[in-house]
Amino acid sequence: MATEKREFKAEIAEMLDLVVNSLYSKKEIFLRELVSNASDAIDRAKYLALTDKTIAPENPEWKIEIVSDREAKTLTVSDNGIGMDAADLENNLGTIASSGTKAFKKALAEKGEGALPELIGQFGVGFYAAFMVAKEVEVVTKKRGGAAAFRWRSDMGGSYTVEDAERDGFGTSVKLFLRDDQLSFLDRWTVSDLVTRYSDFIAFPILFRDAQPPKDEKDDDRKRREEQEKKPLNTMVAIWKRQKKDVKDSEYEEFYRHLTHDWAGPFETIPFSGEGQVEFKALLFIPKKATMDLFMPQQKRGLSLYVRNVFIGDDMEMLLPPYMRFVKGVVDSADLPLNVSREMLQDDAIVSKIKSAVVSKILSVLEDMKKKPERYSEFWAAFGTILKEGVHTDWQNADRIKKLLRYPSSRNRKGVFLEDYVKDMAPGQKDIYYVVAEREEDAAAAPQIEAARKHGCDVLFFCDHVDEFLTESLREFDGHSFVDVAKGDVQFGTEDERKEEKAANDKAAGELKNFIEAVKKELSAKVEDVRVSTRLVDSPCCLVAKEHALSPSMVRMMKAMNENVPEDKRILELNASHPLVKKTSALEGEALSDAITLLYDSALIAEGSPVEDPQRFTRLLAGLMMK
Numbered sequence: 001m002a003t004e005k006r007e008f009k010a011e012i013a014e015m016l017d018l019v020v021n022s023l024y025s026k027k028e029i030f031l032r033e034l035v036s037n038a039s040d041a042i043d044r045a046k047y048l049a050l051t052d053k054t055i056a057p058e059n060p061e062w063k064i065e066i067v068s069d070r071e072a073k074t075l076t077v078s079d080n081g082i083g084m085d086a087a088d089l090e091n092n093l094g095t096i097a098s099s100g101t102k103a104f105k106k107a108l109a110e111k112g113e114g115a116l117p118e119l120i121g122q123f124g125v126g127f128y129a130a131f132m133v134a135k136e137v138e139v140v141t142k143k144r145g146g147a148a149a150f151r152w153r154s155d156m157g158g159s160y161t162v163e164d165a166e167r168d169g170f171g172t173s174v175k176l177f178l179r180d181d182q183l184s185f186l187d188r189w190t191v192s193d194l195v196t197r198y199s200d201f202i203a204f205p206i207l208f209r210d211a212q213p214p215k216d217e218k219d220d221d222r223k224r225r226e227e228q229e230k231k232p233l234n235t236m237v238a239i240w241k242r243q244k245k246d247v248k249d250s251e252y253e254e255f256y257r258h259l260t261h262d263w264a265g266p267f268e269t270i271p272f273s274g275e276g277q278v279e280f281k282a283l284l285f286i287p288k289k290a291t292m293d294l295f296m297p298q299q300k301r302g303l304s305l306y307v308r309n310v311f312i313g314d315d316m317e318m319l320l321p322p323y324m325r326f327v328k329g330v331v332d333s334a335d336l337p338l339n340v341s342r343e344m345l346q347d348d349a350i351v352s353k354i355k356s357a358v359v360s361k362i363l364s365v366l367e368d369m370k371k372k373p374e375r376y377s378e379f380w381a382a383f384g385t386i387l388k389e390g391v392h393t394d395w396q397n398a399d400r401i402k403k404l405l406r407y408p409s410s411r412n413r414k415g416v417f418l419e420d421y422v423k424d425m426a427p428g429q430k431d432i433y434y435v436v437a438e439r440e441e442d443a444a445a446a447p448q449i450e451a452a453r454k455h456g457c458d459v460l461f462f463c464d465h466v467d468e469f470l471t472e473s474l475r476e477f478d479g480h481s482f483v484d485v486a487k488g489d490v491q492f493g494t495e496d497e498r499k500e501e502k503a504a505n506d507k508a509a510g511e512l513k514n515f516i517e518a519v520k521k522e523l524s525a526k527v528e529d530v531r532v533s534t535r536l537v538d539s540p541c542c543l544v545a546k547e548h549a550l551s552p553s554m555v556r557m558m559k560a561m562n563e564n565v566p567e568d569k570r571i572l573e574l575n576a577s578h579p580l581v582k583k584t585s586a587l588e589g590e591a592l593s594d595a596i597t598l599l600y601d602s603a604l605i606a607e608g609s610p611v612e613d614p615q616r617f618t619r620l621l622a623g624l625m626m627k
């Protein structure tokens with residue numbers, strides 16, 4: 001094919017501009033990115049070769065070579081991996097497949113230049129980091145299984161060229177024409193140092209060679225140089241196979257970054273091995289923060305799987321239940337066959353054993369972390385919502401997961417564990433009380449929790465959107481049922497206190513009989529019943545649902561999703577000892593009916609629901625204020 005000149009997709013041109021013109025001082029990360037691409041390319045070739053004999057018939061020694069040419073001022077990173085054809089070049093190096101530059105640009109503007117290496121990894125634009133140090137980049141590549149080689153070239157001026165080329169053997173060479181102020185990257189020691197720092201765990205040898213050996217080299221020097229050239233810069237020991245005590249934290253962190261492109265580093269590093277039924281080594285990580293993709297159902301996720309050091313694939317979701325999808329890492333097992341496919345793994349007995357070992361390990365790490373409340377808080381804030389799903393989906397571990405749940409409560413806004421809740425129950429308290437609200441402030445102000453508070457009962461705040469769905473699966477903890485304080489008949493306190501309260505209520509109900517009838521009549525279209533409350537202390541009234549009704553926040557959510565919500569009328573409860581109720585009960589005629597409407601509206605407002613007729617409400621309120 002003739003040399004073809006093509007424009008970069010607009011977004012790439014824009015992004016290149018940003019990368020090239022950045023003053024970022026850690027330009028060295030370009031090497032990490034190129035080596036990581038080379039390693040990916042070999043991984044892919046090795047994997048395909050397992051099932052396709054034509055991919056690597058020559059059975060090569062897989063390796064990554066870095067060649068420094070002082071005369072030409074070029075640094076070349078070569079691999080004998082999968083290679084690319086013309087279409088691959090266009091798709092992989094001419095467009096940004098996933099995230100796009102707008103998002104990249106926005107993130108860069110927000111985070112500043114210091115975040116560049118983080119963003120480069122995160123946005124899958126690692127290759128272009130080369131332009132931080134090079135004025136021109138040339139890629140010569142030949143795809144395994146194909147016959148033709150191609151040259152891709154760009155001086156980042158907004159376009160690139162693709163043409164036919166020659167290449168000895170399959171794979172890819174990326175040649176950087178270094179800028180004059182970046183020539184230190186030609187130095188063996190600089191490169192060696194960078195490889196140790198960023199790429200030591202790469203599973204293939206990374207070799208370094210000078211294109212022009214010194215001219216008047218002595219025999220001894222030549223021998224020494226040639227020996228050096230055969231010696232990889234990296235140790236190549238898969239990091240998950242090394243003893244924990246021999247690995248530096250910084251090495252784990254670098255591997256984590258390589259794996260996840262998350263520059264923030266891991267929150268928790270979990271090396272462990274499985275013995276017994278299935279033998280495997282694993283290196284797992286809990287990140288610091290949740291990323292958006294954790295909440296996108298289509299997103300791929302899971303652990304990377306190696307079988308006897310051969311990379312089988314990443315995003316192996318069969319190794320991790322969805323409620324642990326925040327965990328990243330690698331599993332390596334010798335007990336699986338090499339030529340496995342995803343489909344086969346899906347219901348493989350060994351895989352499911354590895355999965356339960358992984359789950360159990362993570363749960364035990366979290367159980368340990370619980371002992372350090374501050375640290376657990378950080379974890380819980382980032383991933384609690386996701387972990388909660390496990391109560392619903394992993395019945396085998398539900399009891400362990402329940403012990404990891406942490407809810408803010410009326411007593412402790414920072415959060416309580418269920419074990420502590422149960423330990424601190426008030427005398428006579430049998431159930432675990434909760435209130436559902438959209439925000440903690442609403443929960444804390446909910447009239448429905450007043451009496452619980454008065455009787456010394458703590459009330460959990462269910463303010464996470466998943467909490468209400470979970471109440472069904474939660475069912476009980478340690479023999480105590482979960483009870484919504486805003487539903488059905490709840491009574492607090494000891495047996496005696498309840499009896500006393502009941503008698504007082506019956507008496508009050510008798511005294512307020514006429515008023516209750518009037519309220520019922522006035523609000524007959526809106527509420528199912530009106531009764532004297534056992535849950536109010538400071539508020540005049542509140543609305544409660546029948547035992548199995550949907551909560552108001554659930555109803556609001558379903559309405560927002562345009563779902564048909566059955567109109568479930570609620571019960572208005574009055575606080576018989578509240579002065580406002582007493583006063584209102586003495587009114588007559590229009591004044592009575594207005595006051596009843598206002599009482600009802602105030603109950604709606606107190607729980608965060610909109611009033612049904614705001615015009616009427618403001619008119620009545622204004623009228624009241626005028627008096």
Ligand code: ADP
Pocket residue numbers: 033037038041079081082083084092093121123124125126127128172
């Ligand atoms: P990422 O590695 O996150 O996908 P990069 O910008 O680093 O993003 O690389 C873009 C794509 O270019 C890669 O996904 C891969 O398809 C292709 N590529 C880059 N380097 C190589 C290589 N050495 N061999 C084969 N393909 C490569």
Ligand code: MG
Pocket residue numbers: 033036037126127
């Ligand atoms: Mg890359």
